[in-house]
Amino acid sequence: MNVRSIEERISRTEEKLNPLPLETIVVEKNALKKAVAYVASRAKRRILLVADRQTYAAAGKQLTDLLQEEAITFVDIHLVKPNKNGDVLADEQSLIDVFLSVNEETELLLAVGSGTIHDLVRFISGKTGKSFISIPTAPSVDGFTSLGAPIVVRGEKKTYQLVAPVALFADITIIQKAPPALIAAGFGDMIGKYTSLLDWHVGSVVANEPYSAFVAERTKEALDACLDHVGKIEARTEEGVQRLMEALLLSGLAMALFGQSHPASGAEHHLSHYWEMKALENEEKQLLHGAKVGLSTLVITQFYKETIMPELHSLMSGEEAKQIRQLIEALPSIEFIQSQLEQVGWTKELVPIPQSVIEQSLKEAHLLRDRYTLLRLYNDYRGGRSNAYRTKTASI
Numbered sequence: 601m602n603v604r605s606i607e608e609r610i611s612r613t614e615e616k617l618n619p620l621p622l623e624t625i626v627v628e629k630n631a632l633k634k635a636v637a638y639v640a641s642r643a644k645r646r647i648l649l650v651a652d653r654q655t656y657a658a659a660g661k662q663l664t665d666l667l668q669e670e671a672i673t674f675v676d677i678h679l680v681k682p683n684k685n686g687d688v689l690a691d692e693q694s695l696i697d698v699f700l701s702v703n704e705e706t707e708l709l710l711a712v713g714s715g716t717i718h719d720l721v722r723f724i725s726g727k728t729g730k731s732f733i734s735i736p737t738a739p740s741v742d743g744f745t746s747l748g749a750p751i752v753v754r755g756e757k758k759t760y761q762l763v764a765p766v767a768l769f770a771d772i773t774i775i776q777k778a779p780p781a782l783i784a785a786g787f788g789d790m791i792g793k794y795t796s797l798l799d800w801h802v803g804s805v806v807a808n809e810p811y812s813a814f815v816a817e818r819t820k821e822a823l824d825a826c827l828d829h830v831g832k833i834e835a836r837t838e839e840g841v842q843r844l845m846e847a848l849l850l851s852g853l854a855m856a857l858f859g860q861s862h863p864a865s866g867a868e869h870h871l872s873h874y875w876e877m878k879a880l881e882n883e884e885k886q887l888l889h890g891a892k893v894g895l896s897t898l899v900i901t902q903f904y905k906e907t908i909m910p911e912l913h914s915l916m917s918g919e920e921a922k923q924i925r926q927l928i929e930a931l932p933s934i935e936f937i938q939s940q941l942e943q944v945g946w947t948k949e950l951v952p953i954p955q956s957v958i959e960q961s962l963k964e965a966h967l968l969r970d971r972y973t974l975l976r977l978y979n980d981y982r983g984g985r986s987n988a989y990r991t992k993t994a995s996i
Contacts, residue, residue, distance in 0.1 A: 784891065
């Protein structure tokens with residue numbers, strides 16, 4: 601992925617966008633060696649490497665050894681501890697633990713892991729002013745290059761817009777070895793762009809929310825790259841895994857350019873966050889974010905097509921109704937989305953969300969974010985009184 605080529609494309613648009621936040625993005629075999637050279641150019645004394653037990657074994661130990669060979673002897677290591685369910689969470693306790701590992705001499709932070717580790721390090725980086733470098737260990741989420749850090753605060757998930765990494769090094773040799781469930785989760789996070797882009801467009805039409813055609817096109821480009829290489833992603837070939845990783849990074853960059861998560865997060869993400877909060881409330885084991893987004897994309901697509909479409913004429917009229925109808929009609933079928941998910945290893949068994957929770961989330965999840973989606977529009981008019989929440993989702 602060439603940062604300069606992305607900057608050139610940005611320079612040709614007349615839209616006002618944020619500057620590209622990353623200096624360097626490397627997605628290739630043996631990228632860790634380039635990461636070491638970059639770290640050595642930025643830090644001379646002390647760095648803090650943050651990982652969990654699994655991601656330290658996957659990449660952190662190798663990176664630490666390489667850094668020490670480069671004479672960066674003060675590599676402080678913080679391993680985020682799991683909770684009693686075995687989940688590593690980006691919550692208040694983990695934040696405090698990481699923060700206490702940062703001292704005045706810390707020059708640079710390294711996030712070695714997947715989404716949760718990056719959320720923690722991004723938050724600490726944003727609050728301390730110490731730059732961080734991203735070292736993904738799995739192609740599991742699209743947040744690596746974004747500004748947003750979703751943090752669980754008192755049982756509620758809140759997203760803080762903070763900072764992007766200054767550089768990212770994704771070693772394909774490591775990424776290819778990621779557990780199949782994490783690769784399927786990354787694909788699930790990308791498939792959610794179908795409905796997030798629709799909701800973003802709806803918000804711009806109905807509620808005059810800010811919109812960027814350039815950013816929407818880049819997000820769709822990332823989604824299409826995944827769909828074009830689904831067979832190679834399924835086979836976990838070097839090209840397939842690299843294409844998925846680059847698509848996730850491009851989606852994250854699109855959010856960073858826009859300054860908010862609208863391009864990649866619509867009603868499907870609101871449902872996923874709702875389900876996560878219910879699991880926290882019930883002290884249940886957490887499910888992979890991207891796996892949940894895969895299911896929520898199916899739920900939202902079906903709800904939009906089978907519930908909202910037939911009632912659209914009663915919700916609005918005129919040009920707005922015409923535009924939204926066209927957007928819903930452009931969504932692929934439930935069968936197509938599910939077949940793509942299942943091809944890369946996603947199954948509904950990965951996301952055992954009770955039907956009652958799905959129905960309740962369709963009535964309440966839109967309240968989690970101050971963002972206008974088609975789901976919010978429907979609930980604003982129907983007030984959660986329609987029996988369609990039950991009858992139209994039970995078949996998924």
